[in-house]
Amino acid sequence: VQLQASGGGLVQAGGSLRLSCAASGRTFSRYGMGWFRQAPGKEREFVAAINWSGGSTNYADSVKGRFTISRDNAKNTVYLQMNKLKAEDTAVYYCAADLGERASTYYWDYEHWGQGTRVTVSS
Numbered sequence: 001v002q003l004q005a006s007g008g009g010l011v012q013a014g015g016s017l018r019l020s021c022a023a024s025g026r027t028f029s030r031y032g033m034g035w036f037r038q039a040p041g042k043e044r045e046f047v048a049a050i051n052w053s054g055g056s057t058n059y060a061d062s063v064k065g066r067f068t069i070s071r072d073n074a075k076n077t078v079y080l081q082m083n084k085l086k087a088e089d090t091a092v093y094y095c096a097a098d099l100g101e102r103a104s105t106y107y108w109d110y111e112h113w114g115q116g117t118r119v120t121v122s123s
Helices: none
Strands: 003-006 009-012 017-023 032-038 045-050 057-059 067-072 077-082 091-098 117-122
Touching: 003 091, 017 032, 017 091, 017 117, 032 067, 032 077, 045 067, 045 077, 057 067, 077 091
Parallel strands: 009 117
Antiparallel strands: 003 017, 017 077, 032 045, 032 091, 045 057, 067 077, 091 117
């Protein structure tokens, strides 16, 4: 599966953005999907994940209550709605696909990665 992330940009603190990740291929519904991010000078970190059906989700503590992950299997797309953005959310955001169908929080479970979309939050 190939992944294409989009929706990043520049936003003021307190604002919102919605990231999208479009997947190619007919087996999208078999994959668990995740979002990770990497800020300058920092390691890649887990943000959110959703299982194959959308019935199970996981979030990093730093984004709980502000970010929502969802998916539309008919459109082969996973979304990350980001509200109440903070300067510390500034990073390149990557979507990833896990054939294990779970909502994994571990980057090593993900076999496929998109190219990333940059989010900059100004304070």
